[in-house]
Protein backbone atom coordinates (compact mmCIF):
# COMPACT_ATOMS: atom_id res chain seq x y z
CA UNK A 606 0.00 0.00 0.00
CA UNK A 607 1.33 3.42 -0.98
CA UNK A 608 0.29 6.77 0.45
CA UNK A 609 0.56 9.73 -1.94
CA UNK A 610 -1.09 13.12 -2.62
CA UNK A 611 -4.65 13.03 -3.97
CA UNK A 612 -5.07 14.26 -7.56
CA UNK A 613 -8.08 14.95 -9.80
CA UNK A 614 -7.52 11.51 -11.40
CA UNK A 615 -8.45 9.95 -8.04
CA UNK A 616 -11.83 11.70 -7.85
CA UNK A 617 -13.98 8.83 -9.18
CA UNK A 618 -12.50 6.36 -6.67
CA UNK A 619 -12.66 8.90 -3.84
CA UNK A 620 -16.29 9.83 -4.52
CA UNK A 621 -17.29 6.15 -4.61
CA UNK A 622 -15.80 5.70 -1.12
CA UNK A 623 -17.25 9.01 0.13
CA UNK A 624 -20.79 8.21 -1.01
CA UNK A 625 -20.60 4.71 0.46
CA UNK A 626 -19.33 6.09 3.78
CA UNK A 627 -21.31 9.22 4.64
CA UNK A 628 -25.01 10.17 4.47
CA UNK A 629 -24.07 13.73 3.43
CA UNK A 630 -20.95 13.17 1.35
CA UNK A 631 -18.67 15.94 0.13
CA UNK A 632 -19.21 17.16 -3.43
CA UNK A 633 -16.41 16.83 -6.03
CA UNK A 634 -15.64 20.56 -5.86
CA UNK A 635 -15.06 20.28 -2.12
CA UNK A 636 -12.37 17.63 -2.69
CA UNK A 637 -10.81 19.74 -5.46
CA UNK A 638 -10.73 22.83 -3.23
CA UNK A 639 -9.00 20.88 -0.47
CA UNK A 640 -6.49 19.05 -2.69
CA UNK A 641 -5.52 22.15 -4.69
CA UNK A 642 -5.91 24.88 -2.07
CA UNK A 643 -2.98 26.23 -0.08
CA UNK A 644 -4.07 25.19 3.41
CA UNK A 645 -5.08 21.54 3.38
CA UNK A 646 -3.34 18.28 2.57
CA UNK A 647 -5.26 15.48 0.84
CA UNK A 648 -3.68 12.03 0.56
CA UNK A 649 -4.82 8.64 -0.72
CA UNK A 650 -3.81 5.09 0.17
CA UNK A 651 -3.45 3.10 -3.05
CA UNK A 652 -3.28 -0.65 -3.54
CA UNK A 653 -3.20 -2.44 -6.91
CA UNK A 654 -3.80 0.88 -8.67
CA UNK A 655 -7.05 1.59 -6.78
CA UNK A 656 -7.66 4.16 -4.07
CA UNK A 657 -8.59 2.25 -0.90
CA UNK A 658 -8.78 5.17 1.52
CA UNK A 659 -8.16 8.88 1.83
CA UNK A 660 -7.47 11.49 4.46
CA UNK A 661 -7.79 15.27 4.40
CA UNK A 662 -6.33 17.50 7.08
CA UNK A 663 -5.02 20.99 7.65
CA UNK A 664 -2.61 22.69 10.00
CA UNK A 665 -3.07 26.30 11.11
CA UNK A 666 -0.21 27.49 13.30
CA UNK A 667 0.15 24.63 15.82
CA UNK A 668 -3.39 23.28 15.49
CA UNK A 669 -4.24 20.45 13.11
CA UNK A 670 -7.76 19.42 12.08
CA UNK A 671 -8.68 16.06 10.57
CA UNK A 672 -11.42 16.97 8.11
CA UNK A 673 -12.19 13.70 6.34
CA UNK A 674 -11.06 10.08 6.56
CA UNK A 675 -12.63 7.01 4.99
CA UNK A 676 -11.73 3.51 3.83
CA UNK A 677 -13.50 1.69 0.99
CA UNK A 678 -16.15 -0.61 2.54
CA UNK A 679 -14.49 -3.61 0.85
CA UNK A 680 -11.10 -2.79 2.38
CA UNK A 681 -12.10 -2.06 5.98
CA UNK A 682 -10.74 -3.94 8.98
CA UNK A 683 -7.31 -4.47 7.38
CA UNK A 684 -5.41 -1.68 9.10
CA UNK A 685 -5.53 0.79 6.20
CA UNK A 686 -7.45 3.46 8.14
CA UNK A 687 -5.00 3.21 11.02
CA UNK A 688 -1.96 3.53 8.73
CA UNK A 689 -3.48 6.55 7.02
CA UNK A 690 -4.38 8.17 10.34
CA UNK A 691 -0.86 7.57 11.70
CA UNK A 692 0.55 9.06 8.51
CA UNK A 693 -1.76 12.10 8.72
CA UNK A 694 -0.82 12.73 12.36
CA UNK A 695 2.90 12.48 11.57
CA UNK A 696 2.57 14.78 8.58
CA UNK A 697 0.64 17.34 10.64
CA UNK A 698 3.39 17.21 13.27
CA UNK A 699 6.03 17.78 10.60
CA UNK A 700 4.00 20.78 9.35
CA UNK A 701 4.20 22.27 12.86
CA UNK A 702 1.03 20.88 14.45
CA UNK A 703 1.21 20.27 18.19
CA UNK A 704 -2.42 19.16 18.64
CA UNK A 705 -4.94 17.56 16.33
CA UNK A 706 -8.72 17.86 16.56
CA UNK A 707 -11.60 16.10 14.84
CA UNK A 708 -15.35 15.70 15.06
CA UNK A 709 -16.97 12.27 14.96
CA UNK A 710 -20.61 11.21 15.15
CA UNK A 711 -21.69 10.15 18.61
CA UNK A 712 -22.92 6.81 17.20
CA UNK A 713 -19.81 6.11 15.08
CA UNK A 714 -18.12 3.78 17.53
CA UNK A 715 -15.91 2.16 14.85
CA UNK A 716 -14.25 5.48 14.05
CA UNK A 717 -14.12 6.42 17.74
CA UNK A 718 -12.27 3.14 18.47
CA UNK A 719 -9.81 3.94 15.72
CA UNK A 720 -9.18 7.43 17.12
CA UNK A 721 -8.90 6.21 20.72
CA UNK A 722 -6.34 3.60 19.66
CA UNK A 723 -4.34 6.35 17.91
CA UNK A 724 -4.19 8.48 21.07
CA UNK A 725 -7.21 10.78 20.65
CA UNK A 726 -9.34 11.59 23.68
CA UNK A 727 -12.87 13.04 23.81
CA UNK A 728 -12.75 16.68 24.91
CA UNK A 729 -16.15 18.12 24.02
CA UNK A 730 -19.38 17.85 22.15
CA UNK A 731 -21.04 19.94 19.42
CA UNK A 732 -24.82 19.76 19.85
CA UNK A 733 -26.78 18.89 16.68
CA UNK A 734 -23.64 19.22 14.53
CA UNK A 735 -24.84 16.83 11.78
CA UNK A 736 -27.63 18.35 9.73
CA UNK A 737 -29.07 15.10 8.34
CA UNK A 738 -30.28 13.77 11.70
CA UNK A 739 -29.31 16.39 14.26
CA UNK A 740 -26.77 14.05 15.84
CA UNK A 741 -24.14 15.46 18.18
CA UNK A 742 -20.46 15.43 17.27
CA UNK A 743 -17.89 14.28 19.78
CA UNK A 744 -14.81 16.48 19.55
CA UNK A 745 -11.60 14.51 20.04
CA UNK A 746 -8.08 15.78 20.55
CA UNK A 747 -4.61 14.24 20.33
CA UNK A 748 -1.18 15.61 21.09
CA UNK A 749 1.08 15.20 18.08
CA UNK A 750 4.58 13.85 18.22
CA UNK A 751 7.19 14.65 15.64
CA UNK A 752 8.53 11.55 13.91
CA UNK A 753 11.63 10.93 11.86
CA UNK A 754 10.75 9.54 8.46
CA UNK A 755 12.75 6.58 7.14
CA UNK A 756 14.50 7.05 3.79
CA UNK A 757 12.08 6.53 0.93
CA UNK A 758 9.05 7.12 3.16
CA UNK A 759 9.10 10.88 3.48
CA UNK A 760 5.73 12.64 3.58
CA UNK A 761 4.74 13.79 0.10
CA UNK A 762 4.09 17.39 1.14
CA UNK A 763 1.14 19.37 -0.02
CA UNK A 764 -0.37 18.28 -3.30
CA UNK A 765 -0.02 20.84 -6.08
CA UNK A 766 -2.16 21.03 -9.21
Ligand SMILES: CC(C)(COP(=O)(O)OP(=O)(O)OC[C@H]1O[C@@H](n2cnc3c(N)ncnc32)[C@H](O)[C@@H]1OP(=O)(O)O)[C@@H](O)C(=O)NCCC(=O)NCCS
Nearest residue numbers: 626674675676681682683684685686687709715716718719
Ligand atom coordinates in the same frame (compact mmCIF):
# COMPACT_ATOMS: atom_id res chain seq x y z
C1 LIG B 1 -13.46 4.47 10.44
C2 LIG B 1 -12.77 3.84 9.25
C3 LIG B 1 -11.99 4.91 8.50
C4 LIG B 1 -11.76 2.77 9.77
O1 LIG B 1 -11.02 2.32 8.64
P1 LIG B 1 -10.42 0.84 8.57
O2 LIG B 1 -9.46 0.83 7.43
O3 LIG B 1 -11.49 -0.18 8.56
O4 LIG B 1 -9.68 0.79 9.98
P2 LIG B 1 -8.58 -0.25 10.49
O5 LIG B 1 -8.75 -1.58 9.82
O6 LIG B 1 -7.25 0.41 10.38
O7 LIG B 1 -8.97 -0.40 12.03
C5 LIG B 1 -8.46 0.53 12.95
C6 LIG B 1 -9.23 0.48 14.24
O8 LIG B 1 -10.59 0.87 14.02
C7 LIG B 1 -11.43 0.15 14.91
N1 LIG B 1 -12.31 -0.71 14.11
C8 LIG B 1 -12.17 -1.07 12.82
N2 LIG B 1 -13.21 -1.85 12.43
C9 LIG B 1 -14.00 -1.99 13.52
C10 LIG B 1 -15.24 -2.66 13.77
N3 LIG B 1 -15.88 -3.34 12.80
N4 LIG B 1 -15.78 -2.55 15.01
C11 LIG B 1 -15.16 -1.85 15.99
N5 LIG B 1 -13.99 -1.20 15.82
C12 LIG B 1 -13.42 -1.27 14.60
C13 LIG B 1 -10.51 -0.69 15.80
O9 LIG B 1 -10.15 0.10 16.90
C14 LIG B 1 -9.34 -0.89 14.88
O10 LIG B 1 -8.16 -1.16 15.57
P3 LIG B 1 -7.78 -2.71 15.89
O11 LIG B 1 -7.75 -3.40 14.55
O12 LIG B 1 -6.45 -2.57 16.52
O13 LIG B 1 -8.85 -3.22 16.78
C15 LIG B 1 -13.78 3.09 8.33
O14 LIG B 1 -14.59 2.24 9.12
C16 LIG B 1 -14.68 4.03 7.54
O15 LIG B 1 -14.30 4.47 6.45
N6 LIG B 1 -15.87 4.33 8.08
C17 LIG B 1 -16.83 5.21 7.37
C18 LIG B 1 -16.32 6.63 7.32
C19 LIG B 1 -16.05 7.18 8.71
O16 LIG B 1 -16.79 6.93 9.65
N7 LIG B 1 -14.96 7.98 8.80
C20 LIG B 1 -14.61 8.64 10.04
C21 LIG B 1 -15.35 9.93 10.10
S1 LIG B 1 -15.05 10.79 11.63
